[in-house]
Amino acid sequence: MTSRPARRSPSPSSSRPSVRQGVRLVSVDADNDGQRLDNFLMAQLRDVPRSIIYRIVRKGEVRINKGRARPDTRLRAGDQVRIPPVVRKEQKPEVRPGSRVQSVMEDAVVFENDELLVVNKPSGIAVHGGSGLSFGLIEVLRAARPATRFLELVHRLDRDTSGLVMIAKKRSALRFLQDELRQKRITKVYHTLVVGGWPAGVAQVDEPLLRYDMPNGERRVRVDAAGKASLTRFRVLQAYQGYTLMEASPVTGRTHQIRVHAAFAGHPIAGDDKYLDDAGQKAFRALGGQRLMLHARALTFRLPGSETPMTLEAPYDEAYQRVLRLLEARQLEQSE
Template sequence: MSAEGERSAVRWVTVGEDNHGQRVDNFLLAQLRGVPKSVVYRIVRKGEVRVNKGRVKPDTRLKSGDQVRIPPVTQKKKEVAVLPGARVQEVMESAIVFENDDMLVVNKPAGIAVHGGSGLDFGLIEVLRAARPQGRFLELVHRLDRDTSGLIMVAKKRSALRFLQDELRHKRIRKHYHALVAGVWPAAVDRVAAPLLRYELSNGERRVRVDDEGKESLTTYRVLTVYAGYSLVQASPVTGRTHQIRVHSAYAGHPIAGDDKYMDDASLKAFRAEGGRRLMLHAFALEFALPGSGDAMRLEAPYDEPFGVMLEKLALRPGINASGANAQDINNKRTS
């Protein structure tokens, strides 16, 4: 064993149904975690990787039953992983709102990242894998910001992952978020179309801004309730850019309450003074076709306690309260 890692032996791996149609390079990257991409592409280029004893290219598509020869490579020694505790596993399992043989959907709590990294020992996907050691395949279909709560899809089969990600690419999956924004959102403003550009601050933190050099982005809006000083809106992203709803809302002059990245300091301080404890953005509903059957599905997720309590507090405050939802409706969304 070297200081860098361990030298593996030659392996022959049979391609399963879940990997049918997968590219050779992607298959190898999953099999050889910890091995640099440059090494993976080099062993393919040199002919050391064989499929059914024949040479292949990185973009060769595998078929169920294929025999893949994986040559000896040096893999980094695995660090001892910090396993999620039983309590956090139970919390995540109890947050599952839908599950079948192909996928599951979780009402992710605010404050939990979807995956580990960047100083985090684990995220939602690692917790689910720890809670289901028998599960052969669990992968995120899409992502949510750490501070955003609500519905997120997880595939239990590679075929389901391919199907759902293809549906996302073709904009056939509809996502509807509920956001509490500062000020009175004008009912006439039902969409924000502004290109978004990702950039980094000097400390390495990633941000997004409206910029003509950015990618085309569109979010549709519908006012649900107007309170004194705030509005509850439904925001439905047509495109899927990083921080899209947060930046589009701020660009429209109505940043999301509790947003420490895109809300001005005075407004953020005022929200905190009212007892605001979180980013007021919740992935409330998903509309999609089920993998396999194609049956139409709509799922909704109740608010967590901090989100629901804040709305109830605003509903009881004197002032504007023009609404398509009353305080009882809000309470139902939180507890149902």
């Protein structure tokens, strides 16, 4: 009798099984009125690649009120969107933020109504997961508020920058606030500690900024004539020995804008591991500095449906305050 070879069990590294969902008919509510079809589908099919979403639209598998549509078709409240079965890989178990980090983020909320959340984001927390991070601010808030149907970032902050971030709770609020940003009707004010004494004659830096990739894939920004027009206004708040506390108001919203414009002016931000040289970084660490000294201090904006602007302010965290106290103490000692 010939023995049958043992059946091999699948290798842990083999591809995960696929999941195929049936046809769905989704009714467009008032909050999605005016949204593009492609953006609507990306929200409905979060784990499906963008290329597949565009393919099923092109093939006519997605229908609006039983008719074919284009990716840029604008939806209207009451429309019925047919979403076809889509084969997708079974997702890995999601890494959920722990209760402690959820509590920290809830305590950081400085304003909330039915349309908007504003959070004083801690330094070191990314606004969203990705690039090796399991989760960021938006994922933490979604985990802490499972009953909230819609939470999306209105704008972003660098991971190491602290301060005010707006999160929309309705799509209509997201569209309104992002349009306000584009029209430059939202004022952002940052506080930053820069290295050296800021020159009295420099009230703004108006230099184009270009993003580029380092050999290791890290993204950086530099002043370059081929870049995008960028403008930052600066104002001295307090001079210390070897440092200056500044107010920085970005008129445009480029990546690393304040950091690069401050460095271009010859006064990089204290604790900046991208644009401050090693000697400056070492001196700041010797002082007791532990973080990038950039804080989104204030926001002035209108709520949807209101003509009256409101202003919110966020206090510094302990690490930021500690550096300022050390500088003040050193100043006081030298004046005695």
